[in-house]
Amino acid sequence: MKGATNTASSVFQRDLDLLQNMASEGIVVAIPAALHFCQKWRQPVPDWLLPAATDLLCSLLRGDGPKRRGRAAGHVARLRQDNIDYTRWSTVVWQREAQQDLREQVEAIRSRKENVPNEIREDRERLLAWLGSTLDRAFECSTMILEGTTAYGSPEAIKRSYFKVEAHKAKCKGSLRYMLLDPELLRALGVKWEPFVRPGRKLEPLYNLSL
Numbered sequence: 001m002k003g004a005t006n007t008a009s010s011v012f013q014r015d016l017d018l019l020q021n022m023a024s025e026g027i028v029v030a031i032p033a034a035l036h037f038c039q040k041w042r043q044p045v046p047d048w049l050l051p052a053a054t055d056l057l058c059s060l061l062r063g064d065g066p067k068r069r070g071r072a073a074g075h076v077a078r079l080r081q082d083n084i085d086y087t088r089w090s091t092v093v094w095q096r097e098a099q100q101d102l103r104e105q106v107e108a109i110r111s112r113k114e115n116v117p118n119e120i121r122e123d124r125e126r127l128l129a130w131l132g133s134t135l136d137r138a139f140e141c142s143t144m145i146l147e148g149t150t151a152y153g154s155p156e157a158i159k160r161s162y163f164k165v166e167a168h169k170a171k172c173k174g175s176l177r178y179m180l181l182d183p184e185l186l187r188a189l190g191v192k193w194e195p196f197v198r199p200g201r202k203l204e205p206l207y208n209l210s211l
Contacts, residue, residue, distance in 0.1 A: 089165035130207035
């Protein structure tokens, strides 16, 4: 029992350390995220968090904040755009992995001509033709998959988000901005998180989707 308690404590500490690193990199939403974490899991407030929260509250009361315009001008707006960019990036990554996996599946099926039902062979071949093999095609497929979600965008918009995340992830510290925060906190901040869905659409083969 004691070992389980120590393991839980180390997990809590790891998460709080990560939030501290985010706050130190200027990711302001990490401060309310850390407060929410401590409240939810009944953890003691770490030494760094109380002064950081006090400074943030004083700043908000003074009316301080980003002055530039644009969708990422405010801290919450930036978080919302980061979530959109990351969802687009992860969808493209998913498509690239699917392209590779499907090529391998089709190659295996083609090498076993007598042992694979025709309907399975046809389905895999059609899906491979739809997915293609290029990064540009992955952008197009991602646009179709994300239709109806807040992360939806044209293939060009998907491309911009993809390379933006790639650039930030290339910097060790830059990738902290894409850490997934507690969905409860996101809802409290007015940031909508969505899985890969097409609302109101019945399940259907991907190769039936089109731009």
